[in-house]
Amino acid sequence: MAPERTSRGRGSGRPTMNDVAKIAKVSLKTVSRVVNNEENVSPLLVAQVRSAIEILNYSPDIGASTLRRSDRRTEMIALLLKDVGNPFFATLHRAVDDEARDRGVQVITGSLDECSKRERELARAITMRRADGLIMATVSADQSYLASELRVDTPVVFVDRPGHGFPGDTVLATNVLGATEATRHLITHGHRRIACLSDHVRIPTAKLRQEGYLAGLREAGIEPEDRLILSDLGSEALAESRVLELFHRPDPPTALFTGQNAVTVGAVRALRRLGLHRTVALVGFDDFPLADLLEPAITVVAQDPASMGRTAAQALFRRIDGDTTPPAEHWIPTTLIRRGSGELRPDPADPPR
């Protein structure tokens, strides 16, 4: 004899509160009360219900619960990032995950890949799922579309990159300060011809780090040179080839500031191929694993993605819990880590021009 379900035909479904109520010989509502640990249920009935739940392997349907509850919480938040596989964002994701777990909230993720169409699509999917909140690293220039997409009271936190046209807390690294510090560090070590290598400047972080670099030069009274400012280096391979070119021209730089991980690694490869890795100084923005094991080890301005994720999640949950103070900006400090590559001094024989 196959075991029969107490509810109608559809044999394969999971048991419902109704099934539990029948077994426990109480009303549906009493089961609901027990499941939600409400007070004022007699211990006897609680025991009966618990046992019936055990027998049937009942598990509540959180979707149905959300639908009926007055607060409409789904206990899900969404996290939209450039790429969940990228180490920086993966670490940030992990921190968000930890905060969410403590509250029994699930995290839905999505990778945007610098594609604003995906940003819209995923925002739409999130809307249809009625997530309780959204943490995102923006890709498109304008997020005002969120106003019509999201439930009016759905909080949004922008992380790593600011949002525009929609209110929300922001969690950003001190991009400008960090880049200035890196540049100043190179200048302190005697460099004057410092190249700045960036990702696409339409990416806010890339732009800000370039600005920080310019500010660093300005401080020291060094005139920036266009030929030393390279941008749109979207990949490691591209960074590598552009750096090679740079050193095949006259008057090459004596130091490099690289605005992003992939660019840093590309530059390291190029310097190796040129045999200049112990000659040309290098400071990268954003730390990466094994940077300390290279020779020379790479000096970086480290970000703190875990702290960024944690801060963003905490801010989001505060909003979900009803905080209605004006949007706040959280700045997560960067740290210069001296490892060797940034402390190389220019060749004294090399004329300062």
Added chain:
Amino acid sequence: MAPERTSRGRGSGRPTMNDVAKIAKVSLKTVSRVVNNEENVSPLLVAQVRSAIEILNYSPDIGASTLRRSDRRTEMIALLLKDVGNPFFATLHRAVDDEARDRGVQVITGSLDECSKRERELARAITMRRADGLIMATVSADQSYLASELRVDTPVVFVDRPGHGFPGDTVLATNVLGATEATRHLITHGHRRIACLSDHVRIPTAKLRQEGYLAGLREAGIEPEDRLILSDLGSEALAESRVLELFHRPDPPTALFTGQNAVTVGAVRALRRLGLHRTVALVGFDDFPLADLLEPAITVVAQDPASMGRTAAQALFRRIDGDTTPPAEHWIPTTLIRRGSGELRPDPADPPR
């Protein structure tokens, strides 16, 4: 005048199909038909409904839809891994994400951290959310609890680590073969005293790679020595200190096989500190970024986490679509990448014992 919602009091909720129906002057059901792109709706009404949807910024509630639909699909799958921040799993996650996106399915993630309590807790959370399927890298020794947790027809795919006590497809790297190949490679380069450094052997992958190492020795008629087989190296720091110890004892190995990323890096650090990194050969299991930039560059048996994620997701979706063939095992091949550290030969002065 504040804009009024057509539905009852709760001003802040999103518009419903009912609101759309009123504006479009059609029945609720017709709106449903238009939203679901059903056939046999007159173009005139379709246009009216579309326009009403536009006006109200209506977006369907997928939760309510799931509840009522006969297939009960949530269009969500869950992905439970050791750690979403770990590069191997982050890459795997990204591949799953891509497959899911193509189907409009959202991915819920969770990090287990080798903690079987979390595995149970997260499996329970997934159950309450009625995910359509589950991809997991197991932590606990037995998954038979899934039988009572999950809806009977919820497919499960085990990735990176096998499941026990619950049926499901498996996607595994060729751990044994890869480790044997690594060991054979070292033997071919003249090594006889090869140490094997592993993570906790209760982790299936660690155990299998150790077995592969032993098989490699056996092939060559080399007797394994217990003192050269270290396990339970759970972290980079621990691996480093145990390797240091190993070389402070008599008759140290001339080559190392490391069964996991963190162990490999820990071993590299130890060899550096001992000044032996150009002397002692090393092959690691699992590739990692910048392995090619170290000196010497690190020879590895590379896994293919993206392929593992893709394969797992494809298998899961096949099951979700109704494939009921017996559980399959998918083996994702590993690749030996020669970079230098694995091709170092033992010192000829070093007696073979």
Added chain:
DNA sequence: CACTCCGTTGACAACGTTGTCAGGGACGCG
């Protein structure tokens, strides 16, 4: 012309749960 058939539409119930409310019984107080 009567009949069937099909495309189109809407009324209604139902999915699994929680909010609301009312009823019954025990208890305390005047």
Added chain:
DNA sequence: CGCGTCCCTGACAACGTTGTCAACGGAGTG
């Protein structure tokens, strides 16, 4: 003893959507 109060319980409606079914009207057929 009458009355109000509090604890406990269950009946019922409702959340936003889809499945089912019946009804309407126009076209096609005998």
